Amino acid sequence: MxxxxxxxxxxxxxxxxxxxxxxxxxxxxxxxxxxxxxxxxxxxxxxxxxxxxxxxxxxxxxxxxxxxxxxxxxxxxxxxxxxxxxxxxxxxxxxxxxxxxxxxxxxxxxxxxxxxxxxxxxxxxxxxxxxxxxxxxxxxxxxxxxxxxxxxxxxxxxxxxxxxxxxxxxxxxxxxxxxxxxxxxxxxxxxxxxxxxxxxxxxxxxxxxxxxxxxxxxxxxxxxxxxxxxxxxxxxxxxxxxxxxxGAFGHGDGKITFGTGSSVMTTIPDFIEPPKGITTTIAWSLNGQSTYAFEGNILVSASILPWTATLLGLDGVEALLDLAQTVDTSGEVSLIPAHVGLGSPYWDSEARGLICGLSFGAGPAHIARAAVESMAFQVQDIYAIMSHAAGGIGRLSVDGGPSGNPFLMQLVADYINHAVTPNKNSEASAIGAAYLAGLATGVWPDLDTLAGLVKRGTKIAPQMAEEPRHGDLERWRKAVARVLCDV
CATH class of the missing domain: 3.30.420.40 (ATPase, nucleotide binding domain)
Structure with missing residues (x-):
């Protein structure tokens, strides 16, 4: 059979x-x-x-x-x-x-x-x-x-x-x-x-x-x-x-999807006009009822990694990630990946990319780390607004190819100061579409059954002390200010 x-x-x-x-x-x-x-x-x-x-x-x-x-x-x-x-x-x-x-x-x-x-x-x-x-x-x-x-x-x-x-x-x-x-x-x-x-x-x-x-x-x-x-x-x-x-079926559950761009999303109980910088959307609808969500959209996320690898003459993304881990910090170097503008929370379509903070002490490893950090910093920009507007975020899952890199995910947890949990199924979007199709055709009877199918990885907790975290975020925000046109 x-x-x-x-x-x-x-x-x-x-x-x-x-x-x-x-x-x-x-x-x-x-x-x-x-x-x-x-x-x-x-x-x-x-x-x-x-x-x-x-x-x-x-x-x-x-x-x-x-x-x-x-x-x-x-x-x-x-x-x-x-x-x-x-x-x-x-x-x-x-x-x-x-x-x-x-x-x-x-x-x-x-x-x-x-x-x-x-x-x-x-x-x-x-x-x-x-x-x-x-x-x-x-x-x-x-x-x-x-x-x-x-x-x-x-x-x-x-x-x-x-x-x-x-x-x-x-x-x-x-x-x-x-x-x-x-x-x-x-x-x-x-x-x-x-x-x-x-x-x-x-x-x-x-x-x-x-x-x-x-x-x-x-x-x-x-x-x-x-x-x-x-x-x-x-x-x-x-x-x-x-x-x-x-399986983010409870209000306040959230996720970060890392891809060409990135999405930060958390469910909310009703349609709420969004605070400045993020959007409100329909997460999904079942039986005529919509589940709403706050979302922030990052235009250039993981796509900055191959671009930077090429810029530095490296073989690929893995070589870039390895190089980034050879230094403890990016020093004063910041990389703003505004190659097609900046999305949430800035919404500046005319902003363009920037590498700044260079000195004779900066090298390829610092630029590599700055590129990786830019993914985490952009998430933090959105998370800060979303968490406040939603009254806090509960379980926060991560998916997409980069979510399998422990170094990057630790940076994300550190800079948002919230634990993240990878999904053992790397194809979270495909799984979600499959679950919905199965609901519609009786393959699975209800959300409780689907929640029992989710395979979560090991939670990654923040480890960074507040002082360096605050200093890094301040450096990032000053660098972003240099590329914004709509100010």
């Missing part, structure tokens, strides 16, 4: 992954394929929707090749967020590029909206500031530059595109977590907002239907890599999926 599994897709910024998850919550097999990224102009970052789909197909093929005997009970999707595309409703052909979350091409449009006084109302409706990170102005740019009549266009985040492709073009839908990141969705009313659509010149008819995160959106059809008729049973943004995969 074939083993029953859930197939989860984690479509990220640099790779598409496919993971098979057993009923015991174990990863049985995985496959991945790279997704190319283009930089046609300074600050512009885009991808090809057809290449995203092709990478997803390759990942599924590689994953299933090692376990061909399984029975796929459901398909779940987690996706890179805030990346947006438009496509032809009749032919399914993409119209223009996928404008990714890192892209800053809408900086001028966003600044014009802020100068016109729209930001306060946008935040009140969506929990999000006006910033090039978010999809609404990107969708407006796509329509203006690549669009056609509204009845002929679908607008969607990457989950919508994958649902469309997996269903053979039968379903144009998204979930609340992804809708909440578009800046077109009213969080307190859980609907597309007519006033926001008018502000960004978006016809609501172009937008997908919004469903629960655990929901049977449709059935697979004509994918070329898997059988027809498999329920497409979840969709959720990757950061939200990681939070769910950690």
């Amino acid at each position: 074939a083993q029953r599994v859930v197939l989860a897709i984690d479509e990220g910024t640099t790779n598409s992954k496919a993971v098979l998850v057993s009923e015991a919550g174990e990863i049985l097999a995985s496959g991945s394929a790279p997704v190319p990224t283009e930089h046609p102009r300074s600050g512009w970052v885009q991808q090809d929707a057809n290449e995203i789909w092709a990478a997803t197909q390759k990942a599924i093929t590689a994953c299933l090749a090692s376990r061909p005997e399984v029975e796929i009970a459901a398909l779940g999707i987690s996706n890179q967020r805030e990346s947006i595309l438009i496509w032809d409703r009749e032919t399914g052909a993409p119209l223009g590029p996928v404008v990714t979350w890192q892209c800053r091409r809408t900086s001028a449009a966003c600044e014009a909206l802020k100068q016109a006084g729209h930001e306060a109302d946008v935040i009140a409706r969506t929990g999000l500031p006006i910033d090039p990170l978010f999809p609404a102005p990107k969708a407006a740019w796509l329509i203006e530059n690549h669009g056609a009549a509204s009845s002929e266009i679908c607008i969607g985040t990457v989950d919508s595109w994958l649902i469309w492709k997996f269903s053979g073009g039968a379903v144009h839908a998204t979930d609340r977590s992804n809708a909440a990141r578009t800046q077109l969705f009213n969080l307190s009313e859980s609907r597309w907002d007519d006033q926001l659509c008018a502000l960004f010149k978006i016809d609501p008819a172009m937008l997908p239907e919004v469903k629960d995160s655990a929901h049977v959106f449709g059935q697979t059809r004509g994918t070329g890599v898997m059988p027809d008729g498999i329920p497409i049973a979840s969709a959720i943004g990757d950061s939200h999926a990681a939070l769910f995969g950690h």
Whole structure:
């Protein structure tokens, strides 16, 4: 008898992954394929929707090749967020590029909206500031530059595109977590907002239907890599999926996801207009009920490591991490990874990267350590605001590739002055998408059952004394002040 599994897709910024998850919550097999990224102009970052789909197909093929005997009970999707595309409703052909979350091409449009006084109302409706990170102005740019009549266009985040492709073009839908990141969705009313659509010149008819995160959106059809008729049973943004995969079902539970960028997130009981510097979002929705969260988004996180390794002439990230550990501190050296601007809590799209504090006593090891420390410092910037606004944070989990590095995770625990707990399953986003798909199809009955499947690693407690911690954070903040434009 074939083993029953859930197939989860984690479509990220640099790779598409496919993971098979057993009923015991174990990863049985995985496959991945790279997704190319283009930089046609300074600050512009885009991808090809057809290449995203092709990478997803390759990942599924590689994953299933090692376990061909399984029975796929459901398909779940987690996706890179805030990346947006438009496509032809009749032919399914993409119209223009996928404008990714890192892209800053809408900086001028966003600044014009802020100068016109729209930001306060946008935040009140969506929990999000006006910033090039978010999809609404990107969708407006796509329509203006690549669009056609509204009845002929679908607008969607990457989950919508994958649902469309997996269903053979039968379903144009998204979930609340992804809708909440578009800046077109009213969080307190859980609907597309007519006033926001008018502000960004978006016809609501172009937008997908919004469903629960655990929901049977449709059935697979004509994918070329898997059988027809498999329920497409979840969709959720990757950061939200990681939070769910950690079993962060209690209010105040949080997580830090380390990837190309990073996300710091903690659940809250209701929609609360966010304090300055962070956002409010929908973490997920089940049975028509949304779970809300505070979040801070870091634009350049782990991606600073290979860049710095290349700058220093090192073989790769592991060599950089080894070099960073040869010195006890970075001295006076600070590295601000504002290569595509700064996200939360600064929201300065025009800031650019900086290495400062150099002296004749500084060497490559100090620069390497400063790059690693920048990941922890950026988390602390967000954590300080979030913890105060939420009245404290309870269990704080970490995931993503860098979460497996004890040196880096110790720095994170030290600078936020709070213990962090790695997840033994490195693919937290895929696990979260699988759990939701399994809930929707009866593979798992409830959240209590899922909580029992979570495999947590050893807690990492802070060890740094207050005086050096305070001094390092002061040095970081002074360095950040030097790159900020919106002051």
